[in-house]
Amino acid sequence: MYLRVLVILLLSLTSPLSAETLRAGGVGAATKLLPILFAGLDPNEDVKLEVIPSLGSNGGLRALSENAIDIVVAGRPPNGEELQQGLRVVVAVRTPYTLVTSRPTPQGLNSTEIADIFKAPRAMWVDGSPIRIILRPKSDSDTPVLIRIFPGMAAALEAARARHDIPVAATDQDNADAAERLKDSLAGSTLTQITTERRNLRLISIDGVVPSIDALESGAYPFSKTLYFILPAKATPAAERFVAFIQSPTGQALLRETGNIMVAHPGRS
């Protein structure tokens, strides 16, 4: 799977420049996913992809509503105001929400102890090494995911935020960078980010299940984050074509390869 992605990336780099640009942005986890998916388009398409970094879901949706970008991958669906502006979810994918670490051979964790680890000032791995957690801003889309999937996480996160020694990563990339950099780190992430960005991080099994597409599909691994591909009311043709590709079997295969499974089609849901 990694090889295929690499090929696509190489192809995208070698393709001639065209006049039409597809401006995209959103959650950090999609920063590398979007080029991989875009590379699956017909090479003859005279469309160029420009991923605007550091927009985040809110910034991306705002930019989309102002037509500053053409498509956004958000960690949340549009709210009422955004829907009134005509924004629409065209594709929704689920990717396993994972806990990652820089430890070479991480131990598995129980879902019930996650909150305690975040809460305890001196939480330790089984070998006695300190668990160095990394937080995300309150406004980040990962924060409600964590609170939702792990019991007791709201209070645990509040307690962790009160500590000054806990780093807070503004973007998904900053988060992954910190997790890689810190020894014995523990951070939340998504399988798609880890996969697409080829991070030097190890996935931590939860309740004895290693996060994977299969485990997610089977329900053995229930922890996931949904990414929404959103277009404005009046999408550009390039955007429409890109969405159509994603929805195509090739596109879906690419999604799967990048750690995502399509969970719904807006038109049918």
Added chain:
Amino acid sequence: MKPLSLRGVVTAIGASVALITAIALPAGYLASNYLNLSEHLDFKADLNSSYLAKYINSQDTMWRFQRVRLAELLSQTDGADTNFRKRVVDSSSKVVLDEGDVPDTPTLVSRRPITVAGSNVGHIEIEASLRPLLEDSALIASFSALLGLCIFFAIRIFPLRILDRTMGQLERSNRDLVQINGRFDTALNNMSHGLCMFDSEGRLVVKNQQYLQVYNLSPEVVKPECTFLDLLKHRAMRGYFNGDPDVHWAEMQDQMKTGKPATWVDEYGNGHAITVTSSPMPNGGWVVTHEDITEQRTVQAKISHMALHDALTNLPNRLFFREQIETRLGQLGRDEKFAVLCFDLDKFKSVNDTLGHAFGDELLRQVAERMGKCLRKGDTLARLGGDEFAIFQAHGGQAEDASALAVRLIGEIGAPFDLDGHQVVIGVSIGIAIAPRDATESDQLLKSADMALYRAKGEGRGTYRFFEPEMDRLMQARRALELDLRKAIVNNEFEVYYQPLINLQSEQICGFEALLRWNHPERGLIPPLDFIPLAEETTLIVPIGEWVIRNACDEAAKWPKEIRVAINLSPVQFKMRNLSQMVMSALAHSGLAAERLELEITESVLLVDNVATLEILHQLRSLGVRISMDDFGTGYSSLSYLRSFPFDKIKIDRSFVHDLQQNADSKAIVRAVTGLGASLGMATTGEGVETREEVDYLRREGCTEAQGYFFSAAKPASEVYNMLAERNAVSAVA
């Protein structure tokens, strides 16, 4: 300063400090913290504006959507302090970022533009709530208000409490001062002396009402600041100053310089006398007290007169008289003489007893008046007490002069006195002593005159006697006898002898007469006539007589029941009102039957306080005691005496019995008395029987009893039974 205004000032200060404290603290806190917050917000806004400008400059227009990155940038300035709302607004007034909770109102906002490449791309707002600051300020304001209140009370209450305490002490001091002043005024105006006080300049400072009254001064003149000289002049106008005021003022100043008090008496023409005491004061002034001693002097003179004069007759008394003699004796020149006459009024007592003391006093006044007429210049008449008078005859050195005066006095006093219609005749006995022949001391001289008076009284009264040295010797002997007599009672030197009384029909002893004997330890047996008169005169007869009665009763109780005992009673014993009780006690103690006791009295008994005496006699007779009239025929022998009391027996005096053989009159008297006794149912006893003829005559004349040496002399009690036995034997032979 008035207390009220001081209180107001303290209150104002307290209120000001309290107000400043209550307002300044929260206001300062609010202001400083507001400025701090404002500066802090401005600083954060500046810093964030700078961060954002740099970031935006590196981005394109897409910066407006890169919220995550913008939020990260802005969070760098948060540190631990996150209570801010941060808003990034682009140039089109669209909110690009709104981080942080909406702060509670009211809020403070710091706004800074975001300038990139010289263009304003928007601005950043840092907003913070002012509510915590306001709440803190309100809390501090509450504490400040409380603190201010405490300060107010601390400043107002404590100083005012001290002030009140001080004012209270001041008021108490004032009250005390007023009270002391009141007391001082009261004391000043209630003292008996006049008082005035002058300062060092001689100005009047203090005076009391008595000062005005003493000198009859005007209060219009005598007032503070009035000078001493003015006062002297005013007193001179009122007749209370002698001499020149200027001179006295100068003298006064000189006297004050000595620093010593001075006292003198001022006497004025109006008879007033005032004691003045002037005392210098330490400050240079002086205090003068004025005591009106006019009345005091009068009283003193009166007291002196009373001390030396008799109140009844206004004559000099013994003290004054004695001083006169003393003085005269001291002044007596060589060959000079004078006489002292002491005299008692004869029968004065009976006047007092019969007419009462008021008449007695009047009699004494009239006597003094008459005596005064007999005196010559230089002579002094004095009343020594009672009816005793004395005359100091200045020119009585010759016996003739004294005799002439005595004769004049006897004549004057012997003339009848008219006491409120009562014609009273008394006499006077006079004793005369000549100084310095008879004595060189006043007491001795009076004593000598007294002894002469004693002699005059003893020799018939109504006469005068000159003192003789023999009188003194006799008097001393008499005094020695008196002392022995007193000791005799204590030493039990008396003894009762018994002389038998003979029934002339049976010539048996029917009784004994108890006769007192004195066994003097040095002089031997002393006959009754040598000491009984003295015992009566000194009233020692009372205890002696009681002893005789008790002793005789005790003795007689041992005799045969038909034998009586006769005991003599002195007139002096009748002055003892409880005589009958004493006799009763003696009878009870001895167990002697009352009818065996015979008490003998002489006529002289009935001469003294007749009524009382008769009452005692009746009491005795009612007990069963027999009463005999002793020595009948020697005195007045008034038959009224026999009628006044039912005597049981009449004892015919020995002088009649002794003369029976030689004197027909005596026989007639004996016959008459025995006849009288028989007629009145009274027994008769012939005394002093010494011969058989006398016994026989008495028997023939009807006399019932006899006693005398013919039968037996008086013998000790131990001889009574022998006498009884001998007499029975004799009568049996006869």
